[in-house]
Amino acid sequence: xxxxxxxxxxxxxxxxxxxxxxxxxxxxxxxxxxxxxxxxxxxxxxxxxxxxxxxxxxxxxxxxxxxxxxxxxxxxxxxxxxxxxxxxxxxxxxxxxxxxxxxxxxxxxxxxxxxxxxxxxxxxxxxxxxxxxxxxxxxxxxxxxxxxxxxxxxxxxxxxxxxxxxxxxxxxxxxxxxxxxxxxxxxxxxxxxxxxxxxxxxxxxxxxxxxxxxxxxxxxxxxxxxxxxxxxxxxxxxxxxxxxxxxxxxxxxxxxxxxxxxxxxxxxxxxxxxxxxxxxxxxxxxxxxxxxxxxxxxxxxxxxxxxxxxxxxxxxxxxxxxxxxxxxxxxxxxxxxxxxxxxxxxxxxxxxxxxxxxxxxxxxxxxxxxxxxxxxxxxxxxxxxxxxxxxxxxxxxxxxxxxxxxxxxxxxxxxxxxxxxxxxxxxxxxxxxxxxxxxxxxxxxxxxxxxxxxxxxxxxxxxxxxxxxxxxxxxxxxxxxxxxxxxxxxxxxxxxxxxxxxxxxxxxxxxxxxxxxxxxxxxxxxxxxxxxxxxxxxxxxxxxxxxxxxxxxxxxxxxxxxxxxxxxxxxxxx
Ligand SMILES: Nc1ncnc2c1ncn2[C@@H]1O[C@H](COP(=O)(O)OP(=O)(O)OP(=O)(O)O)[C@@H](O)[C@H]1O
Numbered sequence: 001x002x003x004x005x006x007x008x009x010x011x012x013x014x015x016x017x018x019x020x021x022x023x024x025x026x027x028x029x030x031x032x033x034x035x036x037x038x039x040x041x042x043x044x045x046x047x048x049x050x051x052x053x054x055x056x057x058x059x060x061x062x063x064x065x066x067x068x069x070x071x072x073x074x075x076x077x078x079x080x081x082x083x084x085x086x087x088x089x090x091x092x093x094x095x096x097x098x099x100x101x102x103x104x105x106x107x108x109x110x111x112x113x114x115x116x117x118x119x120x121x122x123x124x125x126x127x128x129x130x131x132x133x134x135x136x137x138x139x140x141x142x143x144x145x146x147x148x149x150x151x152x153x154x155x156x157x158x159x160x161x162x163x164x165x166x167x168x169x170x171x172x173x174x175x176x177x178x179x180x181x182x183x184x185x186x187x188x189x190x191x192x193x194x195x196x197x198x199x200x201x202x203x204x205x206x207x208x209x210x211x212x213x214x215x216x217x218x219x220x221x222x223x224x225x226x227x228x229x230x231x232x233x234x235x236x237x238x239x240x241x242x243x244x245x246x247x248x249x250x251x252x253x254x255x256x257x258x259x260x261x262x263x264x265x266x267x268x269x270x271x272x273x274x275x276x277x278x279x280x281x282x283x284x285x286x287x288x289x290x291x292x293x294x295x296x297x298x299x300x301x302x303x304x305x306x307x308x309x310x311x312x313x314x315x316x317x318x319x320x321x322x323x324x325x326x327x328x329x330x331x332x333x334x335x336x337x338x339x340x341x342x343x344x345x346x347x348x349x350x351x352x353x354x355x356x357x358x359x360x361x362x363x364x365x366x367x368x369x370x371x372x373x374x375x376x377x378x379x380x381x382x383x384x385x386x387x388x389x390x391x392x393x394x395x396x397x398x399x400x401x402x403x404x405x406x407x408x409x410x411x412x413x414x415x416x417x418x419x420x421x422x423x424x425x426x427x428x429x430x431x432x433x434x435x436x437x438x439x440x441x442x443x444x445x446x447x448x449x450x451x452x453x454x455x456x457x458x459x460x461x462x463x464x465x466x467x468x469x470x471x472x473x474x475x476x477x478x479x480x481x482x483x484x485x486x487x488x489x490x491x492x493x494x495x496x497x498x499x500x501x502x503x504x505x506x507x508x509x510x511x512x513x514x515x516x517x518x519x520x521x522x523x524x525x526x527x528x529x530x531x532x533x534x535x536x537x538x539x540x541x542x543x544x545x546x547x548x549x550x551x552x553x554x555x556x557x558x559x560x561x562x563x564x565x566x567x568x569x570x571x572x573x574x
Contacts, residue, residue, distance in 0.1 A: 003308035021080035024072045029143030031069035036285040040277040117196035122306035129303040136292035165254035169290040178297035185301035243294040251287030258283040335489040335520040338362040343394035372540035416488030418496040422479035424467035430459040436485035452477040472499035491521045
């Protein structure tokens, strides 16, 4: 039950609708019992030819109970669904707010299909918790107890039979069903996650699988998982039907017992015969409120599993959140200075360090290039400068303040990043550029598009999901345009033009450097051309800085950079 603590807490945020739905649920249950009790009594009494006014009173009461029943049933449905949707939206918002700061390290631990299954499926599953698990037992209990007290006025033994029926159908059977359901629910959830991860992987890798002619194998595996999922759902359905049948059978046995005992008591003259039909109909009707208890165990298990899966991530989020700073940055008129001091970094679960003892100063307004072989840790260092991952040890400072103490929004406010992979949303070019700021004018956007040689795109041109209709170079230039529009005074560029032809690259970079004249720039590059304009070049290998200095320093030193430059020359100019 501890797994559901938070869901219950969320339910109570807006409790008014919840209380109203419980109130109307109870009213609907009691009025249903009253309708049947009244009609049974009316029929029995009518046979004894009572004075007309008695019949009129009971007919009037019957009409009143029927109207109350119809109205309260409608109100119960209305308010219970309203409460459910409010709970669902609160849960979604809470879950997303907790999850968001965990990106991107979240993708390190969870596959995207799994996350999707949690964010969509698990949150959705929790809508059943209030509707099918929390309030039906409350309604059932109140209606049953009221009915038992009412029945006790006429016959205590009959009331005791109803109490026994309540204990069996309301508590004992649901408990047994809950234990049986446990295994089935956990299987369903695991297979659903598997199905979700397999499907997302198939969609992501569709083209590669097709080209490597392995699509049918993946499709077959997916279809097998889907069959298992369907099978498990069928088992769940069968179990629920069995639960329902057993519950119904117990309620009928109870009503038969009420009839048999009632008849016996009438024969002993301990019960007036005019009440017998009423008591039997009351017992038949009151069990209607126990019917939802057959599915409650299955929904309880479902909600418990969903909640524990969701909150296992949130617990991690809360731990990380505690580590995050909240200080705001001192606003300066100049571009930021950054400093890394003895920075070491291990990816989660890795024993090999990705960055070793990195010490680096990026003075305000300086231009720094980071070069080195593939896998040497350049992008990782950039991600640490962006505070996407915290360093395992050592400190990274921006304007003298440790990133660990800074509020993230403040930190990112004046950073313009172009990462190796940049996301583009389905929409227009304008929509994608507006990510840089809401108040950017069309004229500004058109001018920037032209400066990155994307004149052929209009602001209304459609961009497909993940920029599917753009070439690699176009995507990079659109990302540069977006970064330029953001006008951050710290530019972090990770191979921003690796797919762009050399002539366009030179023009785009010239324009970028002109616009960012007084800004601090960090540029990761595999190409060693054009680095003469940089204030410093950092050479990395195996996670450490092996050389640093200006272009001329490094060439004169005749070390690693010099050798790389020589190899590049021999490859391109021989
Ligand atoms: N999410 C991750 N989990 C574990 N190891 C990772 C992860 N991402 C990168 N690495 C490892 O960290 C090392 C440094 O990667 P990084 O991307 O920083 O290199 P890089 O110098 O930018 O390479 P490239 O020039 O090819 O982009 C690599 O050995 C890589 O395998």
